[in-house]
Amino acid sequence: xxxxxxxxxxxxxxxxxxxxxxxxxxxxxxxxxxxxxxxxxxxxxxxxxxxxxxxxxxxxxxxxxxxxxxxxxxxxxxxxxxxxxxxxxxxxxxxxxxxxxxxxxxxxxxxxxxxxxxxxxxxxxxxxxxxxxxxxxxxxxxxxxxxxxxxxxxxxxxxxxxxxxxxxxxxxxxxxxxxxxxxxxxxxxxxxxxxxxxxxxxxxxxxxxxxxxxxxxxxxxxxxxxxxxxxxxxxxxxxxxxxxxxxxxxxxxxxxxxxxxxxxxxxxxxxxxxxxxxxxxx
Amino acid sequence: xxxxxxxxxxxxxxxxxxxxxxxxxxxxxxxxxxxxxxxxxxxxxxxxxxxxxxxxxxxxxxxxxxxxxxxxxxxxxxxxxxxxxxxxxxxxxxxxxxxxxxxxxxxxxxxxxxxxxxxxxxxxxxxxxxxxxxxxxxxxxxxxxxxxxxxxxxxxxxxxxxxxxxxxxxxxxxxxxxxxxxxxxxxxxxxxxxxxxxxxxxxxxxxxxxxxxxxxxxxxxxxxxxxxxxxxxxxxxxxxxxxxxxxxxxxxxxxxxxxxxxxxxxxxxxxxxxxxxxxxxx
Numbered sequence: 001x002x003x004x005x006x007x008x009x010x011x012x013x014x015x016x017x018x019x020x021x022x023x024x025x026x027x028x029x030x031x032x033x034x035x036x037x038x039x040x041x042x043x044x045x046x047x048x049x050x051x052x053x054x055x056x057x058x059x060x061x062x063x064x065x066x067x068x069x070x071x072x073x074x075x076x077x078x079x080x081x082x083x084x085x086x087x088x089x090x091x092x093x094x095x096x097x098x099x100x101x102x103x104x105x106x107x108x109x110x111x112x113x114x115x116x117x118x119x120x121x122x123x124x125x126x127x128x129x130x131x132x133x134x135x136x137x138x139x140x141x142x143x144x145x146x147x148x149x150x151x152x153x154x155x156x157x158x159x160x161x162x163x164x165x166x167x168x169x170x171x172x173x174x175x176x177x178x179x180x181x182x183x184x185x186x187x188x189x190x191x192x193x194x195x196x197x198x199x200x201x202x203x204x205x206x207x208x209x210x211x212x213x214x215x216x217x218x219x220x221x222x223x224x225x226x227x228x229x230x231x232x233x234x235x236x237x238x239x240x241x242x243x244x245x246x247x248x249x250x251x252x253x254x255x256x257x258x259x260x261x262x263x264x265x266x267x268x269x270x271x272x273x274x275x276x277x278x279x280x281x282x
Numbered sequence: 283x284x285x286x287x288x289x290x291x292x293x294x295x296x297x298x299x300x301x302x303x304x305x306x307x308x309x310x311x312x313x314x315x316x317x318x319x320x321x322x323x324x325x326x327x328x329x330x331x332x333x334x335x336x337x338x339x340x341x342x343x344x345x346x347x348x349x350x351x352x353x354x355x356x357x358x359x360x361x362x363x364x365x366x367x368x369x370x371x372x373x374x375x376x377x378x379x380x381x382x383x384x385x386x387x388x389x390x391x392x393x394x395x396x397x398x399x400x401x402x403x404x405x406x407x408x409x410x411x412x413x414x415x416x417x418x419x420x421x422x423x424x425x426x427x428x429x430x431x432x433x434x435x436x437x438x439x440x441x442x443x444x445x446x447x448x449x450x451x452x453x454x455x456x457x458x459x460x461x462x463x464x465x466x467x468x469x470x471x472x473x474x475x476x477x478x479x480x481x482x483x484x485x486x487x488x489x490x491x492x493x494x495x496x497x498x499x500x501x502x503x504x505x506x507x508x509x510x511x512x513x514x515x516x517x518x519x520x521x522x523x524x525x526x527x528x529x530x531x532x533x534x535x536x537x538x539x540x541x542x543x544x545x546x547x548x549x550x551x552x553x554x555x556x557x558x559x560x561x562x563x564x
Contacts, residue, residue: 019421025429028421079393084385103366104432107389108425111361114393115420118400122413130412131404138397139301139310143390147307150386 001272003046010045011037013063014070017120031101031109032116036074039092044069044173048181050269051195057185065129065184068120069177072137075113076173078106080146086232129180136176145169152235162235163204170210171203190262197260202274205253209281211236212246247281254278283554285328292327293319295345296352299402313383313391314398318356321374326351326455330463332551333477339467347411347466350402351459354419357395358455360388362428368514411462418458427451434517444517445486452492453485472544479542484556487535491563493518494528529563536560 014036019029045066052062081088081096082103089099098106121130135141145168152165178199182192214229215238229236237246254274261267296318301311327348334344363370363378364385371381380388403412417423427450434447460481464474496511497520511518519528536556543549 023421025421025426025433027433028425028429032421076393079389082386082389084389104364105429107361107364107366108429108432111358111392111396112421112425114396115416115425118412119416119420122409122416125409127404127407127409127412130400130409134397134401134404138401139305139307139314139394143310143394143397144307147310147387147390150390151307151309 001269001276003042003050003269006046006049007042009063010042010049010066010070013067017064017067018116027101027105028109028112031097031105032113034100035078035091035097035109036071036113038094040070040074042070044073044177047174047177047199048184051178051181051187052185054195054265054267054270055182055185055187055191057181061124062181062184064120064123065180066177068117068133069173069180071113071117071120072133072142073173075110075117076137076142076146078110078113082106085146085150124184126183129183132176132180132183136172141168141172141176145172149234154233155235157235157240159240162237162240165235166204166207166237167200170207171200174203174206175199194260194262198257198270198274201253201257201260202270202277205250205257205274206277208237208246208250208253209277211238212243212250212281214238215243250281251278283551283558285324285332285551288328288331289324291345292324292331292348292352295349299346299349300398309383309387310391310394313379313387314395316382317360317373317379317391318353318395320376322352322356324352326355326459329456329459329481330466333460333463333469334467336477336548336552337464337467337469337473339463343406344463344466346402346405347462348459350399350415351455351462353395353399353402354415354424355455357392357399358419358424358428360392360395364388367428367432406466408465411465414458414462414465418454423450423454423458427454431516436515437517439517439522441522444519444522447517448486448489448519449482452489453482456485456488457481476542476544480539480552480556483535483539483542484552484559487532487539487556488559490519490528490532490535491559493520494525494532494563496520497525529560532563533560 018033018036021030021033023029048066048069049062077091078097080086081091082098088096090096096106097109101109118130121133137143145165148161148165149169152161175196178195179192182195187195211229214236237249241249254277257274258271261270300315300318303312303315305311330348330351331344359373360379362368363373364380370378372378378388379391383391400412403415419425427447430443430447431451434443457478460477461474464477469477493511496518519531523531536559539556540553543552
């Protein structure tokens, strides 16, 4: 699976689009850039670009939209790491935004990335792109997942509720990334349906594998303390189904994700990504 | 100056548009509604509606856009009140969101209102509306003002910098509210120019009067502790120019605001509002 070229293009575009560190207010721009360039796979923008190409898109207009998705992901991580939330000191092996810039600046850096993402989305000149992303990250998506995640701490929850958390916290923005990529390329309803099905199953599998890695991964490899979910007594798949049970569920989802794509298309990237996700769980 | 009818319409639309308290995630929706319905003049949505009518707009399509502006204002107040920021316990005489729902929920309620505002803006089906608001609330607007405000605490700052803070923290969203109202009515370039000039001057005067009231107002009337700016040693107009000097600057701005509007138009509401703002300072 190759996405190094897209990842590097995303890095370049992020650097070009984000206000410079010497532009006022400088501390704010430094905090924003600190978190955006703290590393990361750039999964969401790469998904948008790959879906755009997959649906026949060929221009560079996809990049500001793709970058907006990464900025939203970054904003959500900054707020999620805050003392009042998960209280994480490290993210990808570096001090979290509030550790490096203070809590107030971290809140504002998150807010500014959130707003700037919509400025970039507006450059698409497509209102349905704005609507798609806004719906995916609010009370029917990302924030709903974070609230449910938080409220599940220390509680016994049902399998349905756990699925609801993961679908909203992670799969919603992943699915939206694929969808806006396809929409930017004027995908057909059928194509949009396929890529949505792929995203929902793959996105959920992705979060389940994340849960598994939190239990069995190594601190160094992940760049964050292992077992932090257990420490907060969060609802996770391993907690409910065990590691083997979780692995089985994730494998089925990966199979479903691949099956959602139309045959007789070049789906190689999406197949490889699905395989890669489940292989990480080993 | 009459805006009671518009204010009540905004209340009804806010109630209709915001997810209900029984919709999952219920705590989140309760926290959002708690802050949105904590009172308030609804200045920004009313400005949008009045500018829309002033520029010839007649439909109800303005309401979701107007409500979005109020949601953004509310989100910024929620985050501004957080312990890491201004650490305010009261807002409009009621416990602040984080006092009532906890810090984590307040952060997320703010984030959700921010995202939902863009969902509502997208209903306008006008991308320039999205761009206008996004630009007004990020690092060239609202958030920039909050950062500068915070960084000015305990420091001696210049008159230019103080003006920069107030222009961004308050005037930017007020001006954007007027502009999106006019844009929704397909205002001419000249109309847009006039209403922008009015908004910039009136918005700055509004914040200067707020500074003055913080010094001389009564706690009960404002619903928040008086002198909280001085306690945080924030940069304010009275601190730099004294109360009388600040009043003089605000009066000049009010005159400029009125002069920015074209003659031979029904500007009554905007004139009255300008007069009302400066009269509050007495």
